Amino acid sequence: MIRRLLEVLGPEHARPVRRMLVALVTGAVLQGIAFALLVPVLEALFGSDPDEVWPWLWTLVAVAVLYCAVYYWSLLAGFEAGAGLARSLRQRIGDRVAELPLGWFAPERVGQLGQLTTKSVMDIMGVPAHLLRPLVTSFVTPATVTVLMYLFDWRLALAATLTVPVIVLVYRWSTALSRQADRERTAARAVTGGRVVEFAQLQPVLRVFGRGEARSGARLGEALRTQREASRRVLVTGVPGLIGFSLVIQAAFTAVLLTGTYLALHGGLDAAKLLALLVLAVRFTEPIAETAILGSTLGTARSALAQVADLLAQPTLPAPVSPRVPEGNRVEFEDVTFGYDDGRPVLSGVSLTLAEGTMTALVGPSGSGKTTVSKLVPRFWDVDGGAVRVGGVDVREIDPEVLMSRVSAVFQDVYLFEGTIADNIRVGRPTATDAEVREAARLARVEEIVHRLPDGWDARVGEGGALLSGGERQRVSIARAILKNAPIVLLDEATASLDPENEQAVQDALSALTAGRTLLVIAHRLRTVAAADQILFLDEGRIVERGTHDELVTADGRYASFWARRSRARDWSLAGQNS
Ligand SMILES: Nc1ncnc2c1ncn2[C@@H]1O[C@H](COP(=O)(O)OP(=O)(O)OP(=O)(O)O)[C@@H](O)[C@H]1O
Structure with missing residues (x-):
């Protein structure tokens, strides 16, 4: 388990873990020595001269004090190693998540990720912090006791030694029994986490359409049932192992006891020594018995680690070996x-x-692939065939940071972080001054939102921007893009959910944002479409028509009928002005 953990986290963590292991092993050996010292202590007490006990007793006290000091050190080392590992695990998970292609982030993954970074990391952290001590003690202390037993009576020590392989075998068997069930339980928990998030997010839909019709409630119920089943299986498969292990421990103790009794009767072992050795035998079996209870917790930690390892092994979009710098800001799909x-x-x-510096409008029926085209430019996914180029260079050959620095996006699904509006705008360019942030806010008409909020610039927007309306969130997103000031702008008709009073102003702000830039707009407004230098009509993932508005209207094809249909639709407030 520790080896696997170090494989996942890298060798730089080996040192604190090694330090902790040294502390634990030293503590366990000292504990074994202290137990073994009981033999001469008891022998002296029951012997002819009880005063002989003092040197042994002082030695026992010294070892006990030393043990306490090492115990304290190992506690600290355990917590330190555990906290360090948890920090690194979260860091590694965070780094990996930041590198994963966006296609990975299906809704249920959000919950799984929450489970991974909290419960699973805590389970794994518990190994060095809480589990290793009893585990090491369970095996090292009895081993020390057994070795020292040879000093007192080799025959009894041999009997104890012979029980060791049997104990180890049964321990392995008992942990292996519930391993698969443990894995299934951890996976089921992760799925439940995802379903809970989905269930919470879908509350508005559930309320509107009624519980019976919404699948999500049923999906959560199903996930909870699967998790309950998995937990039951862990119990059912784990219990025989637990019982078997306890029986073997008792059998080992009985074997040592019988050997001792036989030796006392026929082998010249005196009663005081036998008593002392039997006390030792109890101490020999006690810590081992405790490990049985740890087996299940260890199994859970092992499954959690397997899941984290799985996430860390997810393929990321390959980074270019020798990145090339794009020249200019032309975008091409080939x-x-x-x-x-x-x-x-x-x-x-x-x-x-x-x-470069032109505006292209993407139009087409819903699901024709417009959003997909725009998301391939900043390489949210890699293409299966052909190439996407920015400034003449395949996006796969551009350093991701360089690529991202060239592209601003205002998509419809705006996500705001829990923080102030200014924090959220600053995401566009973290190094921007306060004045620049406020200027971007002014241009995107975010200032008006700020003035309306009770705490002004210090007002927090809630997780996901929950305290702002959809239109307000979009304006913050426009402010971000204005602040970022990137030469390529991808726009999913950002004004779609703005209230009419602000629409014109935001449209002007967008013009300022987009002027002189390479602009790709997923256009819904006729005015935007008509103003484009080029219109691409997409249908079922293919460009079926391309040209300017006038050319396409004259061609009287798909675009012309699309235009006519939209122009007639009353919802299109600007249709009359443009057609
Ligand atoms: N993350 C995704 N995983 C799987 N399929 C997806 C994903 N995103 C989009 N699709 C599918 O790809 C196709 C094109 O979707 P896309 O969002 O690009 O269309 P669109 O033209 O932008 O649609 P709309 O105008 O309705 O937003 C659709 O069939 C959609 O179901």
């Missing part, structure tokens, strides 16, 4: 094919060019 995990192609043979 014969791109792409599909998500289910293997269904979402984009097929998509080729397009966003000339």
Whole structure:
């Protein structure tokens, strides 16, 4: 387990763990010596001259004091190692999560991740902090006692030694019994975590559509049932092992007891020594018996570690070995094919060019792949075929940080962190001054939100920006993009959920954000579409028409009928002005 932990975390953690192990082993050996010293102490007490007990007693006291000091040291070392490992595990998980392709983040993964970084990390941390001590003590103390027994009576010591392989074998058998069930329980817990998050997030839907129709409640119920079943299986499979192990310990003790009695009757072992050795035999079996209870906790920690290792082994998007720097900000797709995990192609043979400083509007039916096209530019996923280039360089050959520094995105699913509005805007450019943050806020009309909130700039937005409306969150997201000031802007018609009064102002702010930039807009407004330098009409993952508004209207194809249909729709408030 420790070896596996170090494999996962890297050799730099070996030192504190080794220090802790040394402390634990030293403590366990001292404990064994203290137990063994009981033999001469008891022998002297029951012998002809009780005064002989004093030197042994003082030695016992000295060893006991030393043991206490080492115990204290090992406690500290255990907590230190445990806390260090937990910190590193969380760090590694965090680093890995930041590198994973966005396709990995399916809804249930959020809950699993929560479970991994809290419960699983705590389970693993418990190994050095709480589990290793009893485990080491269980094996090292009896081993020390057995070795020292040879000093007093080799025949009894041999009897104790012969029981060791049997005890070890049965211990292994008992832990192996529930290992699979343990793994299943840990996996079931992770799934339940995901379902709980999903259930909470879907509360508005559940309320509107009624509990009976929403699948999520049923999904959570099912996950809880699976978890209960898995926990039951852990018990059912673990109990025979526990009982078997206890029986073997008792049998080992009985074997030593019988050997001792036989030796006392026929082998010249005196009664005082026998008594002392039997006390020792009790101390020999006691710590081992305790390990049986630890088996299940250790199994849980092992499964938790397997899950963390699994996450850390998830493939990330490969980083370029010798990154190239893009020249300019032209964006090109060359014969791109792409599909998500289910293997269904979402984009097929998509080729397009966003000339530097121009605006391209992506239009097409829902599900035609518009968002997917925009998310391939900052390399949220890697293409299956063809290439996406920025500044003439394949995005796979650009340092991810360089690529991200060139792209600003305002998507519809805006996520705000728990913090102030200023904190959230600053995400766009962490080094920005307060004045720059406020200027971006002013341009995106975020200032108005700030003035409305009771704590002004210090007001917190709640997790996910829950305390702001959808439109307000989007304005914060625009402010972020304005602050970032990147040359390539991806826009999912960000004004879609803004209230009418602010719409014009935000539109102007967006013009300031987008002026002179390479702009890709997933356009829903006719005015945006008509103003584009180029319009790409996407259908079922293919570009079926391309050109300017006038060219496409004249061509009288898919775009022209799309335009006519939308123009007629009353919801399109600006339709009359543009058609
Ligand atoms: N993360 C994902 N995992 C699996 N499939 C996805 C994922 N995101 C999108 N899809 C699928 O890919 C296809 C294209 O989706 P995309 O969001 O790119 O379309 P869109 O044109 O932007 O749609 P809309 O206008 O409704 O937003 C859809 O069939 C969608 O179900």
